Amino acid sequence: xxxxxxxxxxxxxxxxxxxxxxxxxxxxxxxxxxxxxxxxxxxxxxxxxxxxxxxxxxxxxxxxxxxxxxxxxxxxxxxxxxxxxxxxxxxxxxxxxxxxxxxxxxxxxxxxxxxxxxxxxxxxxxxxxxxxxxxxxxxxxxxxxxxxxxxxxxxxxxxxxxxxxxxxxxxxxxxxxxxxxxxxxxxxxxxxxxxxxxxxxxxxxxxxxxxxxxxxxxxxxxxxxxxxxxxxxxxxxxxxxxxxxxxxxxxxxxxxxxxxxxxxxxxxxxxxxxxxxxxxxxxxxxxxxxxxxxxxxxxxxxxxxxxxxxxxxxxxxx
Amino acid sequence: xxxxxxxxxxxxxxxxxxxxxxxxxxxxxxxxxxxxxxxxxxxxxxxxxxxxxxxxxxxxxxxxxxxxxxxxxxxxxxxxxxxxxxxxxxxxxxxxxxxxxxxxxxxxxxxxxxxxxxxxxxxxxxxxxxxxxxxxxxxxxxxxxxxxxxxxxxxxxxxxxxxxxxxxxxxxxxxxxxxxxxxxxxxxxxxxxxxxxxxxxxxxxxxxxxxxxxxxxxxxxxxxxxxxxxxxxxxxxxxxxxxxxxxxxxxxxxxxxxxxxxxxxxxxxx
Numbered sequence: 001x002x003x004x005x006x007x008x009x010x011x012x013x014x015x016x017x018x019x020x021x022x023x024x025x026x027x028x029x030x031x032x033x034x035x036x037x038x039x040x041x042x043x044x045x046x047x048x049x050x051x052x053x054x055x056x057x058x059x060x061x062x063x064x065x066x067x068x069x070x071x072x073x074x075x076x077x078x079x080x081x082x083x084x085x086x087x088x089x090x091x092x093x094x095x096x097x098x099x100x101x102x103x104x105x106x107x108x109x110x111x112x113x114x115x116x117x118x119x120x121x122x123x124x125x126x127x128x129x130x131x132x133x134x135x136x137x138x139x140x141x142x143x144x145x146x147x148x149x150x151x152x153x154x155x156x157x158x159x160x161x162x163x164x165x166x167x168x169x170x171x172x173x174x175x176x177x178x179x180x181x182x183x184x185x186x187x188x189x190x191x192x193x194x195x196x197x198x199x200x201x202x203x204x205x206x207x208x209x210x211x212x213x214x215x216x217x218x219x220x221x222x223x224x225x226x227x228x229x230x231x232x233x234x235x236x237x238x239x240x241x242x243x244x245x246x247x248x249x250x251x252x253x254x255x256x257x258x259x260x261x262x263x264x265x266x267x268x269x270x271x272x273x274x275x276x277x278x279x280x281x282x283x284x285x286x287x288x289x290x291x292x293x294x295x296x297x298x299x300x301x302x303x304x305x306x307x308x309x310x311x312x313x314x315x316x317x318x
Numbered sequence: 319x320x321x322x323x324x325x326x327x328x329x330x331x332x333x334x335x336x337x338x339x340x341x342x343x344x345x346x347x348x349x350x351x352x353x354x355x356x357x358x359x360x361x362x363x364x365x366x367x368x369x370x371x372x373x374x375x376x377x378x379x380x381x382x383x384x385x386x387x388x389x390x391x392x393x394x395x396x397x398x399x400x401x402x403x404x405x406x407x408x409x410x411x412x413x414x415x416x417x418x419x420x421x422x423x424x425x426x427x428x429x430x431x432x433x434x435x436x437x438x439x440x441x442x443x444x445x446x447x448x449x450x451x452x453x454x455x456x457x458x459x460x461x462x463x464x465x466x467x468x469x470x471x472x473x474x475x476x477x478x479x480x481x482x483x484x485x486x487x488x489x490x491x492x493x494x495x496x497x498x499x500x501x502x503x504x505x506x507x508x509x510x511x512x513x514x515x516x517x518x519x520x521x522x523x524x525x526x527x528x529x530x531x532x533x534x535x536x537x538x539x540x541x542x543x544x545x546x547x548x549x550x551x552x553x554x555x556x557x558x559x560x561x562x563x564x565x566x567x568x569x570x571x572x573x574x575x576x577x578x579x580x581x582x583x584x585x586x587x588x
Contacts, residue, residue: 007323048500258475
């Protein structure tokens, strides 16, 4: 008997019909149900069908795997009303998809009998997994790809919260183009982003981060009280949820080396909260895929990501 | 209205589709032909919402994934222009089998999906209308743009171009695949898409055609689709104003109001 795949639908708590795909192994080898969560707006399939490949791989290992489109995304009912994509991302980073994820676990428990879960996801899917785990004790583990720990917004200066590595990368690009006639033309015709240019050029001269403002923005106060960075776009829910989860459960964090999300996690979270999570080192595993970009475009990056994920699942939950 | 997800299959493939079925279906049905690679994902909600709009007007609609795409079986790298056209024909077969009394099927395609719809319409007498949203008129230009995505990825991660366009083509000639945004393409597909030219159809499809050039601002003209005017005897050409929702853009695009309204008006749907 082969592994089975079937389209499924169910209603969420708002009465919207959600569409998904259930992968059932020929021989179930694990008590855990594995749910792969929507990465931002790219639905249950994900960039270059990454979730299809993951689901097939994990199903072949004996896991029941479910991929679902949340309300307003993919094929599901409902609508997202935000005007800007960054604001959609922000709403997800603040937990927009948590209710649908809990409803998904309810459905899966009822239909498959799995009552413990591993949540997996890229970017928006990863943060949704963490925020869901914060609310639902059935989540035992998280397989995170490119965890985002910041808040996106359409309403901020894109240069304001860049990491050191982002500034390094931008500076490198500017310097490479210094003799490029098109770039020079843009510079003298006021089409260049002068603030970003200057910020990237003076970044190496700054030995220490800028001092905190006298009156931190409201979102900064919680972070500051917890010993975190002020004047940062760190997701205020992230530090507590992350620490709480790893104090009792396991998480695999796979990052792409050339992804700003990795740089942000290091600079905005680990640098400030690293000491607080040290006691739980056995529960979190950070793996970096060399050179890879955010969506693991090249096949060798995909293969490495899949190999790391499978080995971790096999080791802990096989 | 029903929206039913299902697989339809034969020995070669298992395709995923969603049938949008109104309570009393009109005899005109539609099959949607999605664009290439990541463009499919970015434009997905626009397709979903236009299918729902047509269904509310009483028309049965089938949206589906070509093999190697979305939830359908197969590997992307094995799919060619020919397999995609064959998949559109399977989708038409399926729609006709599932909905009794259909008098005709319209094909609606976006970008490369529009080009595939045009090819599928050439030899299928069931197709009585063709809607081409921002069609790829000449494949050679399109595939060049796609190869450039590979080069952009190289630049972003390696800070240099290790393989230029010519080297990528040589790789395909040597039997390797080339990666575009995570999708692998091989030489047969590359060659077929490079040879695609909708202006050389010589009007083989004689039904009604709507071709829409999608511009960010009004008044930019229809240069990209102009050449189609002579290829189809019954063509209506329009310029619509929308952001390029098949790419990553700042705006969140779930509907395309101008495109929807102009297309529905052409279809004579209120």
